[in-house]
Amino acid sequence: MQTNFTAEQLADPHVAESEAILRRCVHCGFCTATCPTYVTLGNELDSPRGRIYLIKDMLENGRAADAEVVKHLDRCLSCLACTTTCPSGVDYMHLIDNARVHVENTYRRPLVDRLIRNVLAFVLPYPSRFRAALKLARMGKPFGPLLGRFSPLKPLAAMLTLAPANLPQPLPQQSRPLAVPKRGRVAILAGCAQPVLDPRINEATERLLTRLGVEIARPKGEGCCGALVHHMGREEQALDFARRNVDVWIEEVEKRGLDAIIITASGCGTTIKDYGHMLRLDPAYAEKARRVSALAKDITEYLAMLDLPKQESRGLTVAYHSACSMQHGQKITLQPKALLRNAGFAVRDPTEGHLCCGSAGTYNILQPEISAQLKARKVKNIEATKADIIATGNIGCMTQIASGTKTPTVHTVELLDWAYGGPKPDKLS
Structure with missing residues (x-):
């Protein structure tokens, strides 16, 4: 794509980055076939290619965002299916991030x-x-x-x-002795929404890792990864969250060492793995953030490195929903299903697995009508597998899908914990 930015505009590193991304787009339209909003609404401006044109026009002409542009950018789920499809390597993730910051800084919402x-x-x-x-x-x-x-x-x-009818109560935090010789030391992101909606996920993670000989570090002071406000264009708030977590984890690395920072919500994982990019312009944090991003591992990524023993068949079929942040954001596609099969579950892939379920952080709140259509489509495809259980690796997807089906929806790590000696997940009882 040809661009016409001035030298003065390109002096802004965010504009320069956006311009470089825009130039990679060749208008091929492959992205439209996998974009959930285009598939749902059929409007070119609600496709990645259409939004790219809107962003280019807005940034190139130095214009403030207007209501029409904001409408179509707000409808983007940031699912990143387009980046998986794009043959030209267009970095749509950082382009839409920059555009949302521009919207936040120049547009006064109702x-x-x-x-x-x-x-x-x-x-x-x-x-x-x-x-x-x-x-x-x-x-x-x-x-x-x-x-x-x-x-x-x-x-x-x-x-x-x-809002869920009931909130599960977290179990008291406890230190568990290693069941086998120590083979690693990790920190587990507690997160913000997940420990409220389903504290059992991280509890299962701790139990499983401890039985496998992995020591759990508990650094004090970490918090939200920043993804929720980051996708709302609130750059400074997101960077503040990132800096706090970087400080906490780097201190732990330097004092006692960490082999990995384990993340059990893939939406958080995509953001934390991007800390190095988010903080690249901050000389006090750029290098530390890169170190943190390199240590960040989804729980299934980490478990795949531990060579878990093969288990007997459990006679249960699992429909695996690959969260967008997992398959498109982090490019983790094989490990979760391989782990489940190795643990004795039969795994089925729902049709249209590349399409978003409509959760996408706060999307199901801010865009409820589109979100509801995507949820119905996703649930229909999952239920067509006739699976006994639905497994996924992101709390937002779990909440969204569970609200549309009676099939038990659990986190992948809960099934793995059960298969390797832990308790049966509450939702399966």
């Missing part, structure tokens, strides 16, 4: 939209606030259908609808 986004940014990255908000949301749940009748309030209605 009042209700601003309020909802401010609430999400204030609540979701903080477990105690999120837990309190979910308790309040359960009280307001009956009003969801009424609020949903008014277009500006649909995100608020979605927030109430998505």
Whole structure:
């Protein structure tokens, strides 16, 4: 794609990066076939190619974002299916990230939209606030259908609808002695939304790793990875979260050493693996962030390195849903299914596995209508496998899919923990 940025514009490193990305696009349109919003809406401007044109026009002409541009950029799920499909290597992830920062800095959203986004940014990255908000949301749940009748309030209605009826209580944190000789030392990202919605995931991770001889470090002070606000264009808030986590993990690396930073939510994993890029312009953090990104491993990535023994068949079929952040963001496609098969489960791939389930961080709140269509499509394809269990590696996908099916939906690591001596997942009982 030909571009016409001025030397003054290219002095801004974000604009220069965007210009280099734009020039790689050859307008081939391969991305449209795998873009969930284009497949759903059929609008060229809701495809990666269409959004690339909008971003180019906006940045090249130095224009503030307007309502029409914002509408189509907001509809992007950041699922990154387009990057998997693109034959030209267009780095759409960083292009849409830069565009969202530009939107955040130049566009004043309608009042209700601003309020909802401010609430999400204030609540979701903080477990105690999120837990309190979910308790309040359960009280307001009956009003969801009424609020949903008014277009500006649909995100608020979605927030109430998505609130779970019950929150599982986390077990007391405990140090577990290694069952076999030590073979590694890792930290596990606690996260923000996941420990509130399903603390059993990290509990299963700790149990399994400890039985395999992996020591669990518990560095103090880590928090949200920053993904939620990062995808809302709130760059400084996202970088603050990243810096805090980098400081905590680098201190642990230098004091006692870490073989890996284990992540059990693939949406977080994609962001943490990008810390080196996010903080590349910060001289105090650039090198440290690269070290952290290099240590970041999805739990299935790490387990695949441990050569787990093959288990007898359990007589259960698992439909594996590969989260977008797993297959497109981190390019992890084979390890989770291989681990499940090795653990004794039969694994089936749903049709259209490349398409997003519609969760995408806060997307199912901010774009509830498109999200609902994608969820229905995803659930239909999963249920067509006739599987006994649905497994995935991202809490957002788990919550989204479980709200549309009666088939038990669990995290991949919960099944692996069970197969290698842990308790049966609660959702299967």
